[in-house]
Amino acid sequence: MGVGRARRRAGDTPGARSRVMQDRGQAGVLRIIGGQWRGRKLRFRAANGLRPTPDRVRETLFNWLAPHIHEARCLDLFAGSGALGLEALSRGAGYVRFVDSNTTSLARISEHLAALDCDRADCQGADALRFLAGGSSPFDMVFLDPPFDQGLLEPAAHALEAGGWLASDALIYLEAGSREAAPSLPANWQPHREKTMGDVRFSLFVRTGQFV
Numbered sequence: 439m440g441v442g443r444a445r446r447r448a449g450d451t452p453g454a455r456s457r458v459m460q461d462r463g464q465a466g467v468l469r470i471i472g473g474q475w476r477g478r479k480l481r482f483r484a485a486n487g488l489r490p491t492p493d494r495v496r497e498t499l500f501n502w503l504a505p506h507i508h509e510a511r512c513l514d515l516f517a518g519s520g521a522l523g524l525e526a527l528s529r530g531a532g533y534v535r536f537v538d539s540n541t542t543s544l545a546r547i548s549e550h551l552a553a554l555d556c557d558r559a560d561c562q563g564a565d566a567l568r569f570l571a572g573g574s575s576p577f578d579m580v581f582l583d584p585p586f587d588q589g590l591l592e593p594a595a596h597a598l599e600a601g602g603w604l605a606s607d608a609l610i611y612l613e614a615g616s617r618e619a620a621p622s623l624p625a626n627w628q629p630h631r632e633k634t635m636g637d638v639r640f641s642l643f644v645r646t647g648q649f650v
């Protein structure tokens with residue numbers, strides 16, 4: 439589930455959750471930060487252990503992506519509330535596929551897309567790793583923000599590479615807990631940006647060795 443989206447973070451303590459919620463705003467509401475739907479607030483189903491990640495992380499990410507987002511084909515794995523994919527669409531992405539195993543979350547994303555009158559996206563209910571084992575089509579950008587501390591980044595990254603899911607110069611966003619060990623990634627993924635904010639470490643990789 440993605441930046442700015444609801445997520446159950448493994449290892450959270452009640453006190454840590456309280457401090458995070460003070461920083462991250464109202465649970466159950468995500469705000470589109472930029473683009474066509476800037477300022478639009480969208481509600482998702484709140485539940486114990488689910489919380490939005492900071493707006494400032496999402497803002498930083500899309501500043502990094504600004505020169506490349508227009509008309510990009512994006513894959514939003516572990517989609518959660520859909521905040522990353524929705525932000526990408528607001529900023530001009532050509533198409534977003536949302537994938538999540540939680541059908542209730544996907545139904546809410548579909549409602550948001552309908553309310554925004556957006557037909558440049560689709561939602562697929564599936565476990566992310568099982569989804570990646572199926573048929574592929576290349577994407578220009580992939581957002582990888584699985585639940586923290588569950589060891590999902592590494593297998594997802596290698597499945598993306600092995601399955602032909604990435605365009606030759608694809609950009610891949612990874613998010614993890616700041617205390618998690620860095621995953622082993624495909625050798626042809628070159629680091630471009632990395633930052634830590636609070637309990638979140640987030641990175642942008644380029645599939646080729648050159649970032650234009």
